Amino acid sequence: MMVPLILLLLSLAGVAWAVLLPGLADLLLLAVPCALASLFLLLRSARGRVARAPRWVVIDGSNVMHWQDGTPRIATVRAVVDHLKAQGYSPGVVFDANAGHLTSGRYQHDGALAAQLGLPADRVMVVGKGTQADPVLLAAARDLGARIVSNDRFRDWAGTHPEVREPGHLIRGHFHAGALVLELERSGS
Structure with missing residues (x-):
């Protein structure tokens, strides 16, 4: 962001010299387009900083569907999805x-569950019959650079996915007196 700002200032200085000094009028032909281009780059750079990458x-x-009294409910997953979205996360579900x-x-299927969760269909995956969901979930999290919401410790997969042992990679949760409690804070951060 510093380079476009410097270019803008130099270009504006060129415009000022060309206006104030009659012998440098031709400098306007170069300074004005440079000023506009550097202003464009500066605004684009500033907008890029505001639009942050998603926190997957x-x-x-x-x-998660078993977190409320052990009974599997899609509403329990929806509560977690809604809470994460409110915290600025971009959730996906496996x-x-x-x-x-x-x-x-x-x-x-994926689309039916996505509709119930208020998510786009490309953010929900139902693995095929006979396929273990854990390796799919772990691979998706790795590909996205994402943390995982689960009370599972994935000990069977720690050899191929050592990130599950890193503090804060797994987000545990539960319901207490009907309210969702998620351990979103990373240890050591």
């Missing part, structure tokens, strides 16, 4: 193939 978080939907059966008695 991947939710273990099959784990479910085991049987998630729909557990919450509604029938299979539900």
Whole structure:
């Protein structure tokens, strides 16, 4: 952001010299376009700083759905999604193939669960029957540079995904007296 600012100041100085000194009128042909271009770069740079990259978080939907009294509910996952969105996170959710059966008695695909969670369909994944969700969830989190919301410790996967042992990588949670409690603060930060 410093370079466009310096270019803008130099260009404006050139415009001022060309206006104040009659012999440098031709300098306007160069200084004005440079001033406009540097102003454009400065505004674009400032806008880029305001629009932050998404803070991704991947939710273990099959784990989270049991957080309220052990009964699988899609509403429990929705409460976590809504809370994370309110905190500025961009959540995605990964479910085991049987998630729909557990919450509604029938299979539900990505789009159906996404609609119930208030998320775009590309942010929800139901793994195929016979596929373990954990490696898919861990790979998605790694690809996005995301933290994971789950009470699972993923000990079976720590060899291939050592990040699960890093403090703050896993976000634990529960419901207490009907209110959601998430451990969003990273240890040591």
